[in-house]
Amino acid sequence: MELIRDRGALTRAEVLDITGLSRMTVSGRIDALLESGYIVEKGTDRVTGGRPSRRLQFNTAHAALIAATVDTTHTTVALTDLAGNIAAEERIQVAVADGPDRTLHAIIDSARGLLEREGVPAGQVGGIGISVPGPVDPDTGRPSQPPIMPGWDAYPIAEHLRDALQIPVLVANDADAAALGEQRRAHPDSRSLCFIKVSSGIGTGIVLGGEVYRGADGGAGDIGHVKIAGHDDMVCQCGAHGCLAAVASGRAIARSLTDIGKPANSGSDVGAMLAAGDPDAARLTQAAGRVIGEVVATVVSLLNPAEVVLGGMMASAPLLAGVRETLYPRSLPRATRHLTVALSTLGERAAIVGLAALLVEREYSASAVNAALSR
Ligand SMILES: [Zn+2]
Numbered sequence: 440m441e442l443i444r445d446r447g448a449l450t451r452a453e454v455l456d457i458t459g460l461s462r463m464t465v466s467g468r469i470d471a472l473l474e475s476g477y478i479v480e481k482g483t484d485r486v487t488g489g490r491p492s493r494r495l496q497f498n499t500a501h502a503a504l505i506a507a508t509v510d511t512t513h514t515t516v517a518l519t520d521l522a523g524n525i526a527a528e529e530r531i532q533v534a535v536a537d538g539p540d541r542t543l544h545a546i547i548d549s550a551r552g553l554l555e556r557e558g559v560p561a562g563q564v565g566g567i568g569i570s571v572p573g574p575v576d577p578d579t580g581r582p583s584q585p586p587i588m589p590g591w592d593a594y595p596i597a598e599h600l601r602d603a604l605q606i607p608v609l610v611a612n613d614a615d616a617a618a619l620g621e622q623r624r625a626h627p628d629s630r631s632l633c634f635i636k637v638s639s640g641i642g643t644g645i646v647l648g649g650e651v652y653r654g655a656d657g658g659a660g661d662i663g664h665v666k667i668a669g670h671d672d673m674v675c676q677c678g679a680h681g682c683l684a685a686v687a688s689g690r691a692i693a694r695s696l697t698d699i700g701k702p703a704n705s706g707s708d709v710g711a712m713l714a715a716g717d718p719d720a721a722r723l724t725q726a727a728g729r730v731i732g733e734v735v736a737t738v739v740s741l742l743n744p745a746e747v748v749l750g751g752m753m754a755s756a757p758l759l760a761g762v763r764e765t766l767y768p769r770s771l772p773r774a775t776r777h778l779t780v781a782l783s784t785l786g787e788r789a790a791i792v793g794l795a796a797l798l799v800e801r802e803y804s805a806s807a808v809n810a811a812l813s814r
Pocket of ligand 1: 679
């Protein structure tokens with residue numbers, strides 16, 4: 440099951456070769472998976488080179504999934520297949536500052552509406568994944584002292600959603616989910632990728648060996664609160680002084696723009712000005728990119744990733760240029776020789792793809808499928 444899910448289309452002969460199991464064992468397991476709809480067999484019975492060309496594939500229509508990405512300005516709820524392809528999505532006007540009760544209630548309403556409009560019966564939904572802009576404890580699945588999520592610390596998000604929707608729930612950090620989505624969809628051959636999200640805050644998702652690295656307490660990659668020398672006068676949302684997010688986030692750029700007479704309230708205002716080609720927004724975003732690049736140089740030296748992907752509302756040519764300006768001179772040549780630094784091509788959808796991948800890994804693991812088959 441995991442072999443077919445992760446490697447893509449395989450013939451029965453290839454499964455035999457790779458697993459080294461007996462023909463009878465493989466055939467019994469494949470038949471059980473086919474009968475229960477976990478995998479499908481595609482292609483023709485036409486024999487090429489002495490072998491039938493029918494291939495076994497993970498059935499991405501086995502169930503539907505719901506993915507909800509909670510952000511600082513809005514929330515997106517999507518209905519996807521098991522590959523993270525979006526069938527329908529809705530942007531709802533609740534954000535992390537609205538607190539968990541109101542936000543989760545709106546997500547539940549939106550999910551029910553999407554299922555009804557798309558005609559998906561409740562029994563056909565394999566789970567819901569939700570991403571939040573803060574650290575998530577890997578053991579409890581609860582937000583772990585999130586700096587910019589008032590009211591969410593240790594909130595039982597999974598229990599709340601499970602009670603309402605009666606389906607499995609997965610909670611993830613937004614940059615972690617986006618990093619996995621970028622790796623799976625845009626860089627499937629990459630073994631190590633860092634996704635730097637620059638929006639109202641700044642965070643990093645790390646994918647090593649094809650899996651999200653979360654750290655002991657879910658705090659890996661939380662670079663937004665690294666202290667930047669010489670900026671002790673800048674107060675961060677977390678209450679400390681001189682954090683990277685206080686100096687270089689979308690919120691910080693918005694404040695700088697306001698100071699020079701171009702009112703901007705938030706990262707999304709700056710994003711709109713960047714999209715409209717505002718030269719001051721571009722200049723200040725590039726300057727922010729230079730500060731971010733200094734911190735990313737440490738990340739790159741530590742992890743030696745193959746890809747650094749920049750995403751979030753500030754992701755733009757000026758941000759990319761700024762990051763490159765400081766990242767390369769401050770990193771060892773060995774760490775950057777094969778490094779690609781690029782803008783996200785998936786945008787907001789990266790986290791949705793990543794949430795679907797995380798749900799599939801858990802709900803369609805060998806042990807989960809074995810348990811379901813023996814019931
Ligand atoms: Zn901070």
